[in-house]
Amino acid sequence: xxxxxxxxxxxxxxxxxxxxxxxxxxxxxxxxxxxxxxxxxxxxxxxxxxxxxxxxxxxxxxxxxxxxxxxxxxxxxxxxxxxxxxxxxxxxxxxxxxxxxxxxxxxxxxxxxxxxxxxxxxxxxxxxxxxxxxxxxxxxxxxxxxxxxxxxxxxxxxxxxxxxxxxxxxxxxxxxxxxxxxxxxxxxxxxxxxxxxxxxxxxxxxxxxxxxxxxxxxxxxxxxxxxxxxxxxxxxxxxxxxxxxxxxxxxxxxxxxxxxxxxxxxxxxxxxxxxxxxxxxxxxxxxxxxxxxxxxxxxxxxxxxxxxxxxxxxxxxxxxxxxxxxxxxxxxxxxxxxxxxxxxxxxxxxxxxxxxxxxxxxxxxxxxxxxxxxxxxxxxxxxxxxxxxxxxxxxxxxxxxxxxxxxxxxxxxxxxxxxxxxxxxxxxxxxxxxxxxxxxxxxxxxxxxxxxxxxxxxxxxxxxxxxxxxxxxxxxxxxxxxxxxxxxxxxxxxxxxxxxxxxxxxxxxxxxxxxxxxxxxxxxxxxxxxxxxxxxxxxxxxxxxxxxxxxxxxxxxxxxxxxxxxxxxxxxxxxxxxxxxxxxxxxxxxxxxxxxxxxxxxxxxxxxxxxxxxxxxxxxxxxxxxxxxxxxxxxxxxxxxxxxxxxxxxxxxxxxxxxx
Amino acid sequence: xxxxxxxxxxxxxxxxxxxxxxxxxxxxxxxxxxxxxxxxxxxxxxxxxxxxxxxxxxxxxxxxxxxxxxxxxxxxxxxxxxxxxxxxxxxxxxxxxxxxxxxxxxxxxxxxxxxxxxxxxxxxxxxxxxxxxxxxxxxxxxxxxxxxxxxxxxxxxxxxxxxxxxxxxxxxxxxxxxxxxxxxxxxxxxxxxxxxxxxxxxxxxxxxxxxxxxxxxxxxxxxxxxxxxxxxxxxxxxxxxxxxxxxxxxxxxxxxxxxxxxxxxxxxxxxxxxxxxxxxxxxxxxxxxxxxxxxxxxxxxxxxx
Numbered sequence: 001x002x003x004x005x006x007x008x009x010x011x012x013x014x015x016x017x018x019x020x021x022x023x024x025x026x027x028x029x030x031x032x033x034x035x036x037x038x039x040x041x042x043x044x045x046x047x048x049x050x051x052x053x054x055x056x057x058x059x060x061x062x063x064x065x066x067x068x069x070x071x072x073x074x075x076x077x078x079x080x081x082x083x084x085x086x087x088x089x090x091x092x093x094x095x096x097x098x099x100x101x102x103x104x105x106x107x108x109x110x111x112x113x114x115x116x117x118x119x120x121x122x123x124x125x126x127x128x129x130x131x132x133x134x135x136x137x138x139x140x141x142x143x144x145x146x147x148x149x150x151x152x153x154x155x156x157x158x159x160x161x162x163x164x165x166x167x168x169x170x171x172x173x174x175x176x177x178x179x180x181x182x183x184x185x186x187x188x189x190x191x192x193x194x195x196x197x198x199x200x201x202x203x204x205x206x207x208x209x210x211x212x213x214x215x216x217x218x219x220x221x222x223x224x225x226x227x228x229x230x231x232x233x234x235x236x237x238x239x240x241x242x243x244x245x246x247x248x249x250x251x252x253x254x255x256x257x258x259x260x261x262x263x264x265x266x267x268x269x270x271x272x273x274x275x276x277x278x279x280x281x282x283x284x285x286x287x288x289x290x291x292x293x294x295x296x297x298x299x300x301x302x303x304x305x306x307x308x309x310x311x312x313x314x315x316x317x318x319x320x321x322x323x324x325x326x327x328x329x330x331x332x333x334x335x336x337x338x339x340x341x342x343x344x345x346x347x348x349x350x351x352x353x354x355x356x357x358x359x360x361x362x363x364x365x366x367x368x369x370x371x372x373x374x375x376x377x378x379x380x381x382x383x384x385x386x387x388x389x390x391x392x393x394x395x396x397x398x399x400x401x402x403x404x405x406x407x408x409x410x411x412x413x414x415x416x417x418x419x420x421x422x423x424x425x426x427x428x429x430x431x432x433x434x435x436x437x438x439x440x441x442x443x444x445x446x447x448x449x450x451x452x453x454x455x456x457x458x459x460x461x462x463x464x465x466x467x468x469x470x471x472x473x474x475x476x477x478x479x480x481x482x483x484x485x486x487x488x489x490x491x492x493x494x495x496x497x498x499x500x501x502x503x504x505x506x507x508x509x510x511x512x513x514x515x516x517x518x519x520x521x522x523x524x525x526x527x528x529x530x531x532x533x534x535x536x537x538x539x540x541x542x543x544x545x546x547x548x549x550x551x552x553x554x555x556x557x558x559x560x561x562x563x564x565x566x567x568x569x570x571x572x573x574x575x576x577x578x579x580x581x582x583x584x585x586x587x588x589x590x591x592x593x594x595x596x597x598x599x600x601x602x603x604x605x606x607x608x609x610x611x612x613x614x615x616x617x618x619x620x621x622x623x624x625x626x627x628x629x630x631x632x633x634x635x636x637x638x639x640x641x642x643x644x645x646x647x648x649x650x651x652x653x654x655x656x657x658x659x660x
Numbered sequence: 661x662x663x664x665x666x667x668x669x670x671x672x673x674x675x676x677x678x679x680x681x682x683x684x685x686x687x688x689x690x691x692x693x694x695x696x697x698x699x700x701x702x703x704x705x706x707x708x709x710x711x712x713x714x715x716x717x718x719x720x721x722x723x724x725x726x727x728x729x730x731x732x733x734x735x736x737x738x739x740x741x742x743x744x745x746x747x748x749x750x751x752x753x754x755x756x757x758x759x760x761x762x763x764x765x766x767x768x769x770x771x772x773x774x775x776x777x778x779x780x781x782x783x784x785x786x787x788x789x790x791x792x793x794x795x796x797x798x799x800x801x802x803x804x805x806x807x808x809x810x811x812x813x814x815x816x817x818x819x820x821x822x823x824x825x826x827x828x829x830x831x832x833x834x835x836x837x838x839x840x841x842x843x844x845x846x847x848x849x850x851x852x853x854x855x856x857x858x859x860x861x862x863x864x865x866x867x868x869x870x871x872x873x874x875x876x877x878x879x880x881x882x883x884x885x886x887x888x889x890x891x892x893x894x895x896x897x898x899x900x901x902x903x904x905x906x907x908x909x910x911x912x913x914x915x916x917x918x919x920x921x922x923x924x925x926x927x928x929x930x931x932x933x934x935x936x937x938x939x940x941x942x943x944x945x946x947x948x949x950x951x952x953x954x955x956x957x958x959x960x961x962x963x964x965x
Contacts, residue, residue: 372781374723385725385775394768395761407760411817414808414960426808426960430801430953433763437800440771441793448778448789454721521755525739528753529765532735536885540731543881544716557719557780558877571778571786579794583946 013041014122017115045087069134077497092473099469163232177216221253234301239356276316283309292611336405396526398484679891689931711884729776734889736769748909788873798949805956
């Protein structure tokens with residue numbers, strides 16, 4: 001039932017951009033039809049997911065003319081969580097696109113964008129419900145290629161082509177890993193279904209499968225140090241595509257990893273430790289690199305790396321719990337990770353849409369060109385602030401709830417006697433606290449420089465509030481952040497179902513999530529906090545504005561007696577970050593061009609500081625340059641002649657056939 | 661440990677009234693060290709009352725975020741006080757995992773205080789916000805290392821259980837690690853509450869300040885809320901340190917007396933530290949905070965055997 005609904009949803013979403021192709025370039029109907037198709041698709045998709053959450057389905061299978069492949073779909077609770085998120089964000093992004101990427105303003109690439117946006121959505125939904133690895137990889141490839149085509153919408157810009165190239169190269173590497181992974185899985189389980197390896201599979205083979213999964217899925221998820229494609233791609237795509245990519249596309253990597261790990265009932269302890277370690281590295285360095293960015297969307301992109309890190313910490317705790325037979329760690333870790341998958345989709349989607357509104361209104365993403373737009377864009381400001389508080393994991397919003405679950409898992413691990421567990425907990429919990437504090441610093445910087453203070457340039461002075469079509473999706477996302485934050489018991493049954501689907505083994509005693517997590521108290525504390533905030537705010541308002549003796553006057557900002565302060569004297573984003581960058585300079589390697597003052601009367605000089613990506617700009621680009629030089633002798637083989645490439649493929653296949 | 665309505669009333673009363681007294685005691689101690697009489701210990705009450713009666717001056721640059729800063733700062737500190745057991749009874753709100761909420765409430769207050777500072781567009785206030793953000797990043801892991809030690813001892817993730825009657829026995833088992841945690845948390849207290857040697861609340865040079873410079877533009881009732889909120893935050897961090905150091909809870913009524921006496925002693929200690937130490941150079945503050953992290957990390961190592 002749910003699979004049929006899902007197929008209909010996928011069909012509607014995937015074809016949403018098609019009607020527009022048959023209309024005039026400037027016609028409005030195409031974009032509205034696309035949004036309507038997407039609405040229908042999202043309704044069916046959500047219905048499919050909710051059906052799957054309430055009833056257990058055996059799945060459906062159609063014949064498929066691919067060797068070993070079966071068009072086999074099964075929506076379980078784990079898939080349902082991802083399906084809900086994919087369709088909700090895709091729909092909201094598509095509505096946002098009606099205001100943000102109007103066909104009338106982008107006649108040359110609007111139709112292309114909507115075509116591939118729809119295909120991308122459909123492919124992701126198909127991917128998370130595929131129960132055959134061949135179907136999975138087919139959907140994976142469609143997703144990857146359409147994502148490339150949507151993010152390079154503005155391919156006339158060199159920077160966009162550059163990040164598109166980095167993205168496509170990294171996805172090739174990822175897909176290669178997945179081919180090897182599924183081939184190995186085939187040798188152990190004897191089929192192309194997602195099935196547990198047969199008993200007696202050698203540990204080496206299991207390890208190879210796991211490591212290939214970490215590499216292949218980690219590349220998609222953007223786990224550091226495999227995140228190189230992510231910051232540029234998110235920054236340069238149209239903002240609703242950034243929201244979709246950051247919100248759900250990178251989560252397909254997490255889905256793959258979670259699904260793969262679910263196949264192994266008794267993973268070695270170091271698997272969990274590895275995922276946990278990668279999570280800590282991604283989390284701390286993701287946010288540290290974010291602090292160094294000058295570009296609002298690039299900053300948000302690095303926060304995706306950070307949040308993927310938090311998700312991996314949760315998954316690591318769950319794996320450790322599974323290895324060591326601690327059911328409560330499985331429930332808390334995986335529950336926290338999956339809830340954070342949702343939450344990150346919600347608040348990062350919200351932040352990218354708000355950043356898109358700023359970009360749309362001012363024409364720049366440079367933090368130090370912006371400022372003071374809170375007065376011109378009050379609703380966008382509120383939306384961004386909600387997203388910022390949520391992403392920092394602060395109460396009473398949703399980020400706090402999922403981080404709380406991960407923390408509970410870590411503290412329980414830290415209280416254990418097992419050496420692997422207490423060490424993991426004692427290292428990861430303070431690391432998560434560090435991540436939280438750094439995220440708070442980064443978003444105080446981003447929110448403060450972009451929205452508060454005085455405008456720093458003519459760009460900022462141009463700002464105007466976004467249209468209703470752009471504000472409405474933001475309002476929905478912000479509302480969802482508040483609802484999950486204040487009423488976490490609502491999501492508890494969904495999480496419970498997904499956790500049960502992940503680790504169904506009977507031997508492991510898994511306590512119910514609602515007995516482990518204080519959802520009711522979180523709800524109570526959140527409401528009480530909001531109530532108290534409201535009361536004190538009201539008191540202050542009455543005190544300063546009300547009729548009863550309230551007196552207030554408006555003057556300029558006190559700048560310690562200086563008579564003519566100007567907007568340029570404000571603290572900039574770079575200066576805000578300077579001390580923290582200094583503390584992390586050993587890992588970030590910032591490039592600082594400071595003027596050398598030599599004579600008594602130095603000439604005017606400029607100061608610049610950048611934090612380039614350590615892995616991409618400092619490691620990969622130089623090593624690729626070196627490799628290009630070193631392999632100069634055989635470069636003639638790559639002459640740009642397609643016929644020659646096809647010949648290579650044919651020869652390789654023949655050699656392989658002969659070899660068998 | 662249960663909570664009766666009488667103890668709840670005392671808890672609320674202590675949280676609402678005692679914080680400003682601590683500030684007064686610190687000032688009095690510093691005056692005594694300097695050979696002055698100093699203002700009466702009740703002076704902070706007079707100051708806050710006076711501020712609450714004043715009119716307000718707002719910068720034209722600011723928005724509602726500026727006005728939200730003091731409110732969030734005070735309310736989050738009060739909410740954190742509701743999670744912490746003070747005497748020998750349970751906290752008004754306690755649940756498994758409340759220690760995370762406790763730590764993150766201060767994060768929320770800090771975020772809005774920094775946003776309010778940036779809202780003025782002043783270079784000085786931005787500078788203060790940047791410093792606050794930087795030092796908080798180093799103080800946070802120290803706090804969590806300390807909480808892990810307590811959680812390991814008590815086998816619970818609720819502050820009430822962690823500071824409960826079992827803690828007294830833990831002093832026999834793992835006193836060394838608790839001493840390390842107390843020293844580390846005391847450093848965190850000094851940093852989070854902008855005391856010497858991290859920050860000087862009485863300095864007159866904006867360039868060198870952290871917390872005070874962030875609130876330069878606030879006046880009248882808003883400044884009153886900030887002063888009060890800062891005092892409550894000092895009270896809460898002080899209570900955390902005091903309850904770990906002196907976990908007396910045998911007689912619930914006597915426990916209140918012990919708690920109050922220890923809090924006053926803590927205020928005197930802070931006054932003494934402020935009198936005999938100079939402020940550190942800003943670049944050396946991270947070193948101090950990293951030392952605090954390492955101390956409580958060693959606390960974990962000691963209990964992990």
